[in-house]
Amino acid sequence: MDGPRRRDGRTQDDYTVPRNRPRPDALFRIPLDAMRASAIVLDDDGAIVAANDAALGLLGRSLVELVGEDFHDLLHRDDHGHTMPRTRCPLRKALLEGCTEHGDSGWFVLGDGSLAPLSWFVTPFALDAGAPGGLVLLYEQPKVELAKNDGEDTAPLTELERLALLAETTTRLTSTLDVDEALHRMVALTVPRLADWAVFDLLTERDEVTRTLVMEHKDGVLIARxxxxGPMPPVPEESPMPLSRALRGAASSLAGPSTYQGEPDSGIAVEQRRLFTATGMHSAIIAPIRGLRDVLGALTLGRSQRPAPFTAGDLPLLEDLTRRTGLALDNARLYQRQRKVAETMQRHLLPQLPSVPGLEMMTRYLPAPHASSVGGDWYDAFTLSPGSHALAIGDVVGHDLDAAAGMAQVRNMLRAFAWSQPSADPSAVVKQLDEAVMHIVEVPMVTMILGRISRGEDGLWLLRWTNAGHPPPLLVTHDGQARYLDDAHGILLGTGADRPRPDMVTVLPPQATLLLYTDGLVESPHRSIDRGLDRLRRHAASLARRPLPRFCDALLDGVRPDDNDDDVAMLAVRTPPRSRE
Known part of the structure; x- marks a missing residue:
């Protein structure tokens, strides 16, 4: 006889592993049913080991549907309902790295095929005999009522809603390294949920104050005022006014129009009076935004449309929010400082192009979007002798400061070897460089192309080149034909293998474009490099007659994959029209 029916229409037998199916030992050891939260246990590969009744009811599935299946493939989806790439799944990444993470929103497939928005929490979990695994908690996103602007008061947040807001704040703010984006996300979290206005006053590194962002909620939308x-007066050293105290790092406090109605004690007090007048705020709460070492600014939340004023009971919540904001701004500012230093370093690492009569040269460099602004991709062009010039493109594995330092060493050694023997074949120079890389430079591996371009007796330009494991050069003629120079292909540098390195020679037709590039232009995690190469060839052919700067820019815009996570370097050379002499 079937067991008692549950609220979802299933019997208890629907939630147990069939007798003819092995049941993992871990299932007996894990007291999941004692947990009220929806709990699922995974092994270290992401396969489902166990699930409690709460999880089965939430997902509308039986245990037999879950155990042994891959959690990510079976349940997790992106915002469009598609299975997201495993490399981009934060939940799976946390599981593999053995760390604890929280996601405020995600889409999960229910038993009837529908999608449900659920929050998730994953943490390491020891399975039977100490085997590594993970525990995933799923729960419905708390519904926090937005403030009504119809004159009715809004109930204060419950403890669950408060915790949900703090968790959401942490998740959203820690996922960006852009100061402006972090501020706008904070506004979206607090307005109109807590207030009608949000005002950010930030301190610069010179202790100057800027009213960076003022946002109003009006007619259902957020409006920037x-x-x-704009710039604000300096912070007075001993003013008792709320904003001045907050900018000095004092505790949060309440404020209203009457706070600033007396004789102003500073320029900031004058600006605050103007703020309350212009916004119509009848109640405000002001808290400092503290970083790890310094005060970064202050956040003001104000109410103008709802009648209920802020109270002292609201101060702890705002202080929790600004504490998270301060950490996010600290990280964003540190990242931006590092990025600025890296950009300066990159400008000095990448060379200036020589002026070669009869040739037009153009370069482009784009850093990896999720790393430092420097990397291992590089280009070079320099004179070997009158009428002979070197062209090079290369890629040191990695896209960080270590790769950039290795790149600079490799490029400088290449220049020295090539310039000391200007008549040597490119393959001989690269062979010498390979030996030096093995013994002098601490880089893992290097791919590169070295070419020598010179003008022949017939007035046409000749390219002699060798390829060390790099994507092949692309030659585009003026009439729109494009082909890869696939010859002269040898092994990359740094392997220790002693193999011959071939050289090849080709004639560059008049008004032709030679393109050297790194793999970030054509590679994608979700498609083969052959597709990327074909895409580059077709785009380059269509752009054959564009001016060289526009040719390069259009290639970057039209060819570089959107999911590219590598830096890109390009060196383009265009030959002159045929002489009429």
């Missing part, structure tokens, strides 16, 4: 933004 640029007329209220």
């Amino acid at each position: 640029e007329d209220l933004q």
